[in-house]
Amino acid sequence: MAATTKGRKYVYIAAAVIILAIIGVFLYQYLTPPAAPTPPQPAAPTPPQKVKLVVIGPWAGDEAKYFQAVIDEYVKKHPNVEIEYRTMRAEDVAATMPVQFAAGTAPGDVIFGWAWFIAKMGKEGHLVDLTNVINEKEYVPGIVDAVKADGKIWGAPFTMWLKPGFWYRKSFFEKYGLTEPKSYSEFVQLLEKIKGIPGIKNPIATGDGVGWPMSDVTEHFIIAYGGPQMQLDLISGKVRFTDPRVRSVFSDYLVPLLQKGYFSEPIEWTTVIPKWWAGEYALYFMGTWITGMVDDPNDLDFFPLPESKGVVGGADYAFIPKYSKNIDAAIDFIKYLATEGQGVHASVPSGKIPTWTKVPVSQLWKPMQSVYTKITQRGMAILPDLDDSIGGDWQKLFWDQLKLLWVNPGALDSVLKTLEASQPKP
Amino acid sequence: MKIKGIKDLVIFLGPPLAILAIFVFYPILGTIIISFLSGSSFTFENYRAVLFETIPLKALIVASPGPYPPWGALVHNAVWIVIAVPAVVLLGMVLAYTLRKIFGSSIVLGIIFLGMVLPGVVSGLIIRFMFDGYIGIFPRIFSLFNIPLLSSTWTIYPETALLALILGSIWLWLGFSVTLYSAGLDSIPSSLIEAALIDGASEREIFTKIIVPQLKPVTIVVTLMTVMWILKIFDIVYVVTGGGPGGASTVLALIMYMYFASALEHNKAAAVAVILAALTLIPAYWYIRMVLSGEKYEE
Numbered sequence: 165m166a167a168t169t170k171g172r173k174y175v176y177i178a179a180a181v182i183i184l185a186i187i188g189v190f191l192y193q194y195l196t197p198p199a200a201p202t203p204p205q206p207a208a209p210t211p212p213q214k215v216k217l218v219v220i221g222p223w224a225g226d227e228a229k230y231f232q233a234v235i236d237e238y239v240k241k242h243p244n245v246e247i248e249y250r251t252m253r254a255e256d257v258a259a260t261m262p263v264q265f266a267a268g269t270a271p272g273d274v275i276f277g278w279a280w281f282i283a284k285m286g287k288e289g290h291l292v293d294l295t296n297v298i299n300e301k302e303y304v305p306g307i308v309d310a311v312k313a314d315g316k317i318w319g320a321p322f323t324m325w326l327k328p329g330f331w332y333r334k335s336f337f338e339k340y341g342l343t344e345p346k347s348y349s350e351f352v353q354l355l356e357k358i359k360g361i362p363g364i365k366n367p368i369a370t371g372d373g374v375g376w377p378m379s380d381v382t383e384h385f386i387i388a389y390g391g392p393q394m395q396l397d398l399i400s401g402k403v404r405f406t407d408p409r410v411r412s413v414f415s416d417y418l419v420p421l422l423q424k425g426y427f428s429e430p431i432e433w434t435t436v437i438p439k440w441w442a443g444e445y446a447l448y449f450m451g452t453w454i455t456g457m458v459d460d461p462n463d464l465d466f467f468p469l470p471e472s473k474g475v476v477g478g479a480d481y482a483f484i485p486k487y488s489k490n491i492d493a494a495i496d497f498i499k500y501l502a503t504e505g506q507g508v509h510a511s512v513p514s515g516k517i518p519t520w521t522k523v524p525v526s527q528l529w530k531p532m533q534s535v536y537t538k539i540t541q542r543g544m545a546i547l548p549d550l551d552d553s554i555g556g557d558w559q560k561l562f563w564d565q566l567k568l569l570w571v572n573p574g575a576l577d578s579v580l581k582t583l584e585a586s587q588p589k590p
Numbered sequence: 591m592k593i594k595g596i597k598d599l600v601i602f603l604g605p606p607l608a609i610l611a612i613f614v615f616y617p618i619l620g621t622i623i624i625s626f627l628s629g630s631s632f633t634f635e636n637y638r639a640v641l642f643e644t645i646p647l648k649a650l651i652v653a654s655p656g657p658y659p660p661w662g663a664l665v666h667n668a669v670w671i672v673i674a675v676p677a678v679v680l681l682g683m684v685l686a687y688t689l690r691k692i693f694g695s696s697i698v699l700g701i702i703f704l705g706m707v708l709p710g711v712v713s714g715l716i717i718r719f720m721f722d723g724y725i726g727i728f729p730r731i732f733s734l735f736n737i738p739l740l741s742s743t744w745t746i747y748p749e750t751a752l753l754a755l756i757l758g759s760i761w762l763w764l765g766f767s768v769t770l771y772s773a774g775l776d777s778i779p780s781s782l783i784e785a786a787l788i789d790g791a792s793e794r795e796i797f798t799k800i801i802v803p804q805l806k807p808v809t810i811v812v813t814l815m816t817v818m819w820i821l822k823i824f825d826i827v828y829v830v831t832g833g834g835p836g837g838a839s840t841v842l843a844l845i846m847y848m849y850f851a852s853a854l855e856h857n858k859a860a861a862v863a864v865i866l867a868a869l870t871l872i873p874a875y876w877y878i879r880m881v882l883s884g885e886k887y888e889e
Contacts, residue, residue: 557645
């Protein structure tokens with residue numbers, strides 16, 4: 165009996181020691197200040213020895229195939245480099261990488277992620293400084309700003325998508341004698357006319373996913389009827405969502421269309437494409453990547469809202485975690501991605517245009533050449549994406565509140581108030 | 591003898607304790623410590639912040655501003671428990687009892703049990719289809735009765751999103767309930783039912799006065815396990831609604847994920863995790879107590 169009591173005592177002592185040791189180790193690790201960021205890494209030539217790079221990006225399916233073309237082109241010129249591509253959504257990169265970085269590891273050498281996330285991680289000292297790799301002057305103005313923090317460039321811009329307006333099938337418009345609108349009232353007349361066409365469920369298909377397709381439509385209305393500056397001021401927080409000017413964009417232009425049922429209920433954005441193509445919907449607001457997702461891109465055309473003076477455009481950005489084991493090779497590859505690699509990506513049906521201004525328009529995939537020409541002819545400014553620029557959990561809130569607005573347009577004031585309450589302040 | 595006893599303790603307890611220390615105690619203690627850390631000081635600030643947060647996708651108690659929806663994740667979890675637990679218990683018991691007497695019941699049982707074995711993401715997709723306005727069985731049924739709100743896609747409306755998830759979860763968890771009740775029914779001595787039949791008891795009386803009381807231990811287990819499962823629920827909510835629209839279907843585990851993955855506020859995420867764990871410990875405590883008392887009784 166005494167032996168059992170003593171035995172228990174030892175167990176209790178052992179347990180107490182273990183628990184105290186864990187607390188000690190944990191507190192030491194947590195409260196110890198992080199190591200200072202590594203100094204900027206200069207661009208280096210490709211090392212001669214055989215190296216393997218792991219590249220993580222958001223593309224899957226056909227999109228991955230188009231990105232693979234970029235990789236293949238690089239590997240052809242650098243036979244000593246082996247590249248493995250892995251798919252991971254930007255959401256997952258943002259969710260999983262901070263923990264891995266904190267542990268001093270990284271699952272890839274070159275990783276694509278959201279711009280706000282890259283700037284944040286760079287600021288926290290987890291990324292390789294690319295200031296000496298990226299020549300800001302060679303890019304679309306403002307495109308590098310999104311990945312800058314503390315005066316340094318933490319990410320490399322890759323190709324750019326645009327969200328130029330409402331896509332439609334030329335053959336559908338020809339069949340029913342429809343024409344692109346020249347004013348908002350003509351746009352409403354067009355929607356009314358489409359509504360009367362047999363087989364049409366709603367004039368405009370609403371894409372859904374985690375919520376971003378609705379934010380794209382909303383931003384297009386903000387730019388068209390609030391002006392490009394309103395978009396920029398909403399990003400910086402100078403203009404609030406409860407501002408009467410912002411409210412009027414919603415209440416005078418977007419909400420009436422929702423109330424009249426011109427937009428469909430939100431439907432998963434890829435599954436709605438065949439339905440739209442089959443004529444259940446006439447218009448679909450989507451980014452330029454749609455050109456690579458339809459059966460016949462030559463039957464495709466788009467129009468922005470007639471009063472719009474800008475379109476949202478955004479680049480994919482890549483970064484190098486400082487925990488990469490092949491930093492030199494990774495720098496060489498990321499430099500290629502940010503320059504010549506863009507030309508390769510834009511020449512295949514990726515639906516993207518280069519952010520590196522040295523790629524000639526003639527190198528673009530043909531359908532994208534006409535999209536690009538249409539936008540430049542209208543003199544439209546390329547503006548940053550509102551929710552991508554702000555990022556974080558506000559982005560999710562924005563998507564979620566717009567989902568609510570779509571099915572319940574009467575909740576407009578509540579939606580705007582909610583968005584304003586969490587909107588970053590300047 | 592004494593030395594041998596200590597040696598045995600070290601040999602037998604050492605390795606499992608070491609594994610538990612690394613993979614269980616360390617993360618638990620780490621989470622608790624993080625939840626109290628704000629900067630480099632220990633405070634209740636994270637708990638205060640998460641409990642009184644009013645942003646719809648992060649609110650635990652009340653969401654504000656605006657009328658859609660008024661409640662936060664804790665309330666949604668409570669509503670879920672109030673609806674799903676009685677449904678899982680009652681349906682499980684009735685189905686297990688009824689299906690025993692029907693030819694080909696194994697097929698029905700198999701369909702019911704399917705929800706239990708499917709991965710959460712797949713179950714979530716099936717729930718999406720079940721409540722889809724075009725192809726879903728529920729909207730189709732209600733369209734026959736001309737009820738517009740229930741004839742549309744349930745998961746995209748704030749009024750019906752949570753209900754769709756709750757009904758979907760009942761299907762998912764019913765397999766567990768039916769399995770346990772089937773095992774419980776097998777353990778009821780047939781002499782009890784035969785005696786009741788000889789005494790002239792009706793089917794209803796046998797069910798309410800013999801079967802239900804005899805199944806009480808199973809009912810307690812099903813209730814406690816279902817409550818714990820609902821408190822921890824995440825996957826189907828993430829896949830089907832993401833907590834929306836307008837935060838109408840948030841749950842505790844999703845809020846924890848929001849803090850962790852979207853806001854990158856790990857201390858607040860840890861605070862929500864501790865709250866979630868504390869709530870789960872209440873039914874877990876009763877469950878463990880019941881299991882231990884059963885073991886004592888067997889001894």
